[in-house]
Amino acid sequence: MQDIFVKDIAKYKGQEVRLKGWVRNIRSSGKLLFIIFRDGSGDLQTVAFRPDLGDEAFEKAKTLSLESSVIITGTPKAHQKLEGQYELAITSVEPVQIAPEYPIGKKEHGPDFLLSNRHLWIRAPKQWAILRVRHAVYYAICEYLNDNGFFRFDSPILTPNACEGTTTLFEVEYFDEGMAYLSQSGQLYLETGIMSLGRVYDFGPVFRAERSKTRKHLTEFWMMDAEAAYVDHEENMQIQEGLIRHVIRTVLEKCDKELEILERDKEALKAADAPFKKMTHYEAVEYLRERGSEISHGSDLGAPDELLLTEGSAVPVFIEKWPKEIKAFYMKRDPENENLVLGNDLIAPEGFGEIIGGSQREDDYDLLLGRMQAEKMPIEEYRWFLDLRKYGSVPHSGFGIGLERLITWMTGIHHIRETIPFPRMIYRIYP
RNA sequence: UCCGGAAUAGCUCAGCGGUAGAGCGGGUGGCUGUUAACCACUAGGUCGGGGGUUCGAAUCCCUCUUCCGGAGCCA
Numbered sequence: 001m002q003d004i005f006v007k008d009i010a011k012y013k014g015q016e017v018r019l020k021g022w023v024r025n026i027r028s029s030g031k032l033l034f035i036i037f038r039d040g041s042g043d044l045q046t047v048a049f050r051p052d053l054g055d056e057a058f059e060k061a062k063t064l065s066l067e068s069s070v071i072i073t074g075t076p077k078a079h080q081k082l083e084g085q086y087e088l089a090i091t092s093v094e095p096v097q098i099a100p101e102y103p104i105g106k107k108e109h110g111p112d113f114l115l116s117n118r119h120l121w122i123r124a125p126k127q128w129a130i131l132r133v134r135h136a137v138y139y140a141i142c143e144y145l146n147d148n149g150f151f152r153f154d155s156p157i158l159t160p161n162a163c164e165g166t167t168t169l170f171e172v173e174y175f176d177e178g179m180a181y182l183s184q185s186g187q188l189y190l191e192t193g194i195m196s197l198g199r200v201y202d203f204g205p206v207f208r209a210e211r212s213k214t215r216k217h218l219t220e221f222w223m224m225d226a227e228a229a230y231v232d233h234e235e236n237m238q239i240q241e242g243l244i245r246h247v248i249r250t251v252l253e254k255c256d257k258e259l260e261i262l263e264r265d266k267e268a269l270k271a272a273d274a275p276f277k278k279m280t281h282y283e284a285v286e287y288l289r290e291r292g293s294e295i296s297h298g299s300d301l302g303a304p305d306e307l308l309l310t311e312g313s314a315v316p317v318f319i320e321k322w323p324k325e326i327k328a329f330y331m332k333r334d335p336e337n338e339n340l341v342l343g344n345d346l347i348a349p350e351g352f353g354e355i356i357g358g359s360q361r362e363d364d365y366d367l368l369l370g371r372m373q374a375e376k377m378p379i380e381e382y383r384w385f386l387d388l389r390k391y392g393s394v395p396h397s398g399f400g401i402g403l404e405r406l407i408t409w410m411t412g413i414h415h416i417r418e419t420i421p422f423p424r425m426i427y428r429i430y431p
Numbered sequence: 432u433c434c435g436g437a438a439u440a441g442c443u444c445a446g447c448g449g450u451a452g453a454g455c456g457g458g459u460g461g462c463u464g465u466u467a468a469c470c471a472c473u474a475g476g477u478c479g480g481g482g483g484u485u486c487g488a489a490u491c492c493c494u495c496u497u498c499c500g501g502a503g504c505c506a
């Protein structure tokens with residue numbers, strides 16, 4: 001007996017096979033029983049017919065409940081009602097474990113209930129589709145970087161100090177060394193890596209103890225940071241664009257079924273795979289003010305501003321050359337204007353907000369030291385970081401992608417909490 | 432942290448001063464093609480906690496708790 005997965009069903013038409021999985025739904029009609037079966041690779045309608053199966057086996061099949069685990073043997077054949085699809089004519093049903101009343105019903109549920117049952121909710125078709133898109137996005141990012149000379153360089157999660165002093169950190173006691181902090185970005189460590197490997201990236205969870213309560217924030221999320229030696233601001237943006245467009249193409253190619261389940265507008269995604277728009281922060285502010293925004297030239301973009309900037313644009317928009325006051329200390333100054341930095345954000349279309357932050361880094365020892373002193377940073381703690389500007393400093397750039405933000409855009413779903421298996425939010429840590 | 436909104440059956444909600452309701456899920460029975468299947472019957476509730484107003488409170492008021500949406504900050 002051949003054990004197969006639902007995804008391969010078409011290859012076994014007319015041949016008796018065995019499938020191992022769970023019951024998504026069950027419908028009965030007298031002598032007929034429809035078991036909607038799933039095995040992780042996909043869903044399949046399986047059909048039991050009492051006269052064919054015999055009374056004893058049929059009664060055993062009827063004991064199955066929602067989400068019971070089961071091994072089903074049968075013969076794949078063309079679906080009687082849906083063209084191009086397959087169903088399985090059951091020859092035997094072996095319950096593995098009969099589930100009691102399943103908490104997640106067939107009708108709609110509220111977000112609080114679903115999040116409290118997240119460990120079960122991930123079995124639902126939409127959640128299944130999102131998790132598979134997450135896998136594809138993750139894979140596509142690594143693939144692009146590997147193909148462009150980047151090496152994986154894992155930065156630590158426990159760190160002795162802040163990367164960007166402005167945001168709040170989660171603290172942990174670290175033996176006799178005092179407080180350690182959960183990393184909010186591996187960037188500074190990555191900068192050490194390029195001096196060895198040339199181009200590096202890390203990919204892992206980062207933590208922000210911000211009391212943010214919006215559909216775009218998690219306290220624990222996954223970030224991909226990339227850093228490259230001898231890459232300037234312009235080339236940095238080219239890499240970012242190439243990477244994002246590769247992700248779009250990969251998701252369209254590998255996740256067609258998932259995007260159908262999610263009712264994602266695929267045309268909108270296709271349209272985003274074209275040259276990205278580029279604006280300076282100054283131009284963006286002018287553009288926004290013409291359209292009624294209250295934003296000033298010295299300030300960051302608000303959520304409505306991000307929406308307004310990409311309204312009517314099929315492609316993401318780069319916002320570059322930011323006022324130095326609102327960006328981090330390590331960003332390199334624009335040689336054409338001392339008040340600006342060579343940094344960029346990338347705003348996704350369709351209102352999905354900022355997905356990338358990047359910049360060329362300051363590579364001059366004295367300038368960097370001066371800025372750190374001006375921000376009253378503990379210089380001794382950052383000796384290692386300053387050393388990079390002392391022993392073979394080079395022009396270099398990097399950027400960070402918020403994985404969940406990117407997935408939110410790809411899947412078109414409303415809230416970031418559904419893009420990660422177990423979301424961590426300000427008021428939620430269970431399960 | 433600030434500004435709004437909500438809390439009634441396991442779940443989603445209706446009821447908004449006068450005997451606690453529906454759909455789904457559960458149980459029992461029926462049905463040879465179902466697609467959140469359908470039909471019949473059935474079990475299931477200190478109406479979030481506390482206090483107050485009233486002859487009478489799920490319903491009005493106060494308070495606490497929890498959750499949701501938005502803002503700020505950011506990815």
